[in-house]
Amino acid sequence: xxxxxxxxxxxxxxxxxxxxxxxxxxxxxxxxxxxxxxxxxxxxxxxxxxxxxxxxxxxxxxxxxxxxxxxxxxxxxxxxxxxxxxxxxxxxxxxxxxxxxxxxxxxxxxxxxxxxxxxxxxxxxxxxxxxxxxxxxxxxxxxxxxxxxxxxxxxxxxxxxxxxxxxxxxxxxxxxxxxxxxxxxxxxxxxxxxxx
Numbered sequence: 001x002x003x004x005x006x007x008x009x010x011x012x013x014x015x016x017x018x019x020x021x022x023x024x025x026x027x028x029x030x031x032x033x034x035x036x037x038x039x040x041x042x043x044x045x046x047x048x049x050x051x052x053x054x055x056x057x058x059x060x061x062x063x064x065x066x067x068x069x070x071x072x073x074x075x076x077x078x079x080x081x082x083x084x085x086x087x088x089x090x091x092x093x094x095x096x097x098x099x100x101x102x103x104x105x106x107x108x109x110x111x112x113x114x115x116x117x118x119x120x121x122x123x124x125x126x127x128x129x130x131x132x133x134x135x136x137x138x139x140x141x142x143x144x145x146x147x148x149x150x151x152x153x154x155x156x157x158x159x160x161x162x163x164x165x166x167x168x169x170x171x172x173x174x175x176x177x178x179x180x181x182x183x184x185x186x187x188x189x190x191x192x193x194x195x196x
Contacts, residue, residue: 003091005108007045008084009037010077010134011098012053012069022055023181024098029191033181036101036194038062044108045094049087051080076155077134078146085143097134099181101194104174111137111169120167128172133157135178 011024011034024034034050041048049065059066067087069079081095092115094108104110107125115123115137122142125135134157142164149160171177181187 003112004089005045005092005094005112005137006047006049006084006088006090007041007094007096007108008049008051008080008088009034009041009096009098010051010080011059012051012077012080022052022058024050024052025055025058026099026181026187028101028181028187029194033101034059034062034098037096037098037103038064040101040103040105040107041094041096044105046090047088049084050098051084071150077157078150078155078160081138082143082146082150085138085140085146088140090140092137093140094137095134097180100135100178101181101190102177102179103135104171104177107135107171107177108137110171114167114169118165118167120165122161122164123167123169124161125178126168126170126172127175127178128170131158131168132178133161 025032028036050059052059052066053068056066067083070083071079085093096103111123111125122136122138125132146160179190181190
């Protein structure tokens with residue numbers, strides 16, 4: 001029987017480079033950005049949660065559990081991850097950002113295979129050149145380690161990863177899968193690529 005995997009979509013940031021606009025709700029080709037991400041995940045996981053620190057009512061319209069960071073103050077992606085780890089009942093948690101509308105259709109299965117193959121605690125996606133720090137699969141028992149790290153005042157994702165056994169899965173066969181949107185210009189470019 002396949003293990004149960006939940007996903008959390010991180011939409012909790014301040015999006016300063018997008019003029020403060022909530023990135024998950026920014027329109028991309030007639031749909032909120034997060035819709036593209038949800039579409040990519042629906043057939044890959046058992047459940048989806050959304051981590052949002054504002055506009056929660058708008059995020060609730062998609063029918064998924066929406067929650068804010070347990071620790072207030074916009075502490076970065078780890079704050080959203082640790083809250084999700086404490087909420088999931090699944091065997092694994094898949095983490096993705098809300099502004100990655102071209103995620104691989106086989107993201108969860110390949111990350112799980114890498115994690116099991118290397119007997120790791122965390123599997124991180126790579127585009128073949130760079131690791132994607134917020135596209136990963138991890139085991140919920142890591143919540144305590146992550147909380148301790150945050151309570152110690154640390155925020156850097158890679159610094160926390162370095163404390164655990166990590167598997168890297170290359171998606172070099174899909175180099176544009178992790179293109180994300182940080183500025184209006186990037187959004188425009190991505191909209192043109194998706195429309196093709």
